[in-house]
Amino acid sequence: MQQPPVPSLSLAAADARYGEVFDRGYAHYDGKRLGRRHAWWALTVYSMKRAMGIRKSWTAKIIPFLLYLAAIIPAIVMIGLVALVPRAEIASYPQYFEAIFLIAWIFAATVAPEMLCVDRREHTLPFYFARSITRFDYVFAKLAATILLMATLTVLPVVILWLGRQLVADSPGQAMRTHLDDLGKVVLIGVMLALVAGVAGLAVSSITPRKAVAVAIIVIGYLMLTSIAHAAFAASDGNWRRYLIFMSPIDLFLGLIEGLFPSRELDQHLVGLANFPIEVYLLYMIALAVIGVLFIRWRYAPND
Amino acid sequence: MTMAPARTSAQPNGQVARTPADGAPPIIETRGLRKAYGGVVALDGLDLIVPRASVGLLGANGAGKTTLIRTLLGLSKPTKGTGRVVGYDILTQGTQLRQHVGYMPEAEGLPSGTTAADFVGHMAEMSGLPARAARQRAADVLYQVGLAEERYRLIKGFSTGMRQRVKLATAIVHDPDLVFLDEPTAGLDPQGREEMLELVERIYRTMGIAVVFSSHILEDIERICDYVVILDNGRLVTSQPLAGIGDVQGTLVVQIEGDLAAFSSLLVERGYQVERGKDDMALNDLIVHFTDDEVYDAIRDAAVRLNASLRSLRSGSRTLEDIYLGDVGAMREAQDVVS
Numbered sequence: 001m002q003q004p005p006v007p008s009l010s011l012a013a014a015d016a017r018y019g020e021v022f023d024r025g026y027a028h029y030d031g032k033r034l035g036r037r038h039a040w041w042a043l044t045v046y047s048m049k050r051a052m053g054i055r056k057s058w059t060a061k062i063i064p065f066l067l068y069l070a071a072i073i074p075a076i077v078m079i080g081l082v083a084l085v086p087r088a089e090i091a092s093y094p095q096y097f098e099a100i101f102l103i104a105w106i107f108a109a110t111v112a113p114e115m116l117c118v119d120r121r122e123h124t125l126p127f128y129f130a131r132s133i134t135r136f137d138y139v140f141a142k143l144a145a146t147i148l149l150m151a152t153l154t155v156l157p158v159v160i161l162w163l164g165r166q167l168v169a170d171s172p173g174q175a176m177r178t179h180l181d182d183l184g185k186v187v188l189i190g191v192m193l194a195l196v197a198g199v200a201g202l203a204v205s206s207i208t209p210r211k212a213v214a215v216a217i218i219v220i221g222y223l224m225l226t227s228i229a230h231a232a233f234a235a236s237d238g239n240w241r242r243y244l245i246f247m248s249p250i251d252l253f254l255g256l257i258e259g260l261f262p263s264r265e266l267d268q269h270l271v272g273l274a275n276f277p278i279e280v281y282l283l284y285m286i287a288l289a290v291i292g293v294l295f296i297r298w299r300y301a302p303n304d
Numbered sequence: 305m306t307m308a309p310a311r312t313s314a315q316p317n318g319q320v321a322r323t324p325a326d327g328a329p330p331i332i333e334t335r336g337l338r339k340a341y342g343g344v345v346a347l348d349g350l351d352l353i354v355p356r357a358s359v360g361l362l363g364a365n366g367a368g369k370t371t372l373i374r375t376l377l378g379l380s381k382p383t384k385g386t387g388r389v390v391g392y393d394i395l396t397q398g399t400q401l402r403q404h405v406g407y408m409p410e411a412e413g414l415p416s417g418t419t420a421a422d423f424v425g426h427m428a429e430m431s432g433l434p435a436r437a438a439r440q441r442a443a444d445v446l447y448q449v450g451l452a453e454e455r456y457r458l459i460k461g462f463s464t465g466m467r468q469r470v471k472l473a474t475a476i477v478h479d480p481d482l483v484f485l486d487e488p489t490a491g492l493d494p495q496g497r498e499e500m501l502e503l504v505e506r507i508y509r510t511m512g513i514a515v516v517f518s519s520h521i522l523e524d525i526e527r528i529c530d531y532v533v534i535l536d537n538g539r540l541v542t543s544q545p546l547a548g549i550g551d552v553q554g555t556l557v558v559q560i561e562g563d564l565a566a567f568s569s570l571l572v573e574r575g576y577q578v579e580r581g582k583d584d585m586a587l588n589d590l591i592v593h594f595t596d597d598e599v600y601d602a603i604r605d606a607a608v609r610l611n612a613s614l615r616s617l618r619s620g621s622r623t624l625e626d627i628y629l630g631d632v633g634a635m636r637e638a639q640d641v642v643s
Binding site: 027028029031032033034035036039040042043046050054055062118119122123124125126127129130131132134145201222276302 | 364377379380381398402403404406407409411412414415416417418419422426427429430431432433434435437439444468474478479510511512642
């Protein structure tokens, strides 16, 4: 490939003709230097954009935006339907979470490898570590970017659903006040889902520079864990089976949802048998997230 | 030695005002810097005081150049010793230090699916520049490295030379006081290498950014550096101005076909100090010390008088290669004696 020319050093202004472009020299930067926190946030925002395919080819945008639409559009359609046909039934919060759980997991499998694998595969880490951040700032920026993106998919649709439900009520203001605790519960579930799926996705992505391998492990790992837990539950009996819930990601979340929005619909399932207090589910999820973060931190610790 | 242009702010016309930096604080200071990986010692008690200059970091592969750069950037913790780079402590002020220091890694490593402007701008932000200033700086610096037209193209379509320039742009986009360039000419064809050397020279001479240029190619360092630090097996061989170590003032090396003793006597009669070459390879050399330009006439006259053929006449200055081979050889011999 033909090399572009290096700008000349000295084109005397006196020799310049009308319209001629001449060397504009080098100007030093005298502006603000905002430091480590700014660098951390810049990496977080940049990582979110890249994971969503922004400033990349249109093909990179297809999957993340389709998943977004799949999670949000049903909520908007349901609210619209209720507004037009007041007696229409719309999904409950547990039903909605159950419906978007797999979408959220696939979203994590799409976003997390994009956050970590690409930098490892393309050997761009030395560029980042030579900036005003530490290795751990890098890890925490990627964590923040993943969890924030995940939260927009796991929290936003149910918040829209909650808002829509209140707005179509006879007295929206009163309805909002009455159901404020529901809002807190759906936000809590959405945040926990974003946290666990995001950290799990990143932990897997930290072990391989290949995106396809990471995606496969995240998706197949989910299917395998769930299948094994369900198979073991169906093939045996005894009270010990209740602990299988800690093996199956979707049942773990259904357990939390059932605790917050009791429906008794899952009594015959693993969730019904497990029947642990909400605090147990929350603590277990937080513990999983902490272990995941420590693992990623270890993967990115200096090797000398 | 052309000593460092001290950093100054840009002039209204965008040109850099250059002032001599004599008396300026050193850009690198280390004391007893040691880095060991288990039993392997990569850096062995380096004591360095490097002035603001275009510094060549010379050493064979495995000499410890990259380890030294990584340690000076605060990326690798020394096993022992301390150091300061552009006034910042390498142990405790790594993140602040890296706001004022640039680094061009040797390894190939650029994101293929992004544009040069996007990546260089992102690196500027990562160095603490506000978003708008970062974009502006990226455009300016890509112009400086000759990629103004190509800046909105995806990096995956770039040649090796263009990729090296993008790497260089990321190293200087935040306008550092000092930039470490780790083997910037590696993998380039002769034309690309020539252009890269020109760019590196400009960074120091025109932009006023001090440079540490790591290489194992003596010729590159001899050409663009004012100061040299030579490492061998993690040990410091020498650290001093290039102009000083190469010069042996007022010395000529003469080779003739004829009576060496008579030739030598004739020159001594004219008042010059003459000695025979000491190395095995230079036993037929005459080393003539002089203080005036008449020495060339004296050599010519002696050759005519003895009817001797003059085979070669060259300056007695040592090249960087002589220094490298001589000093590294001497150091290894000394170590062998000790061990």
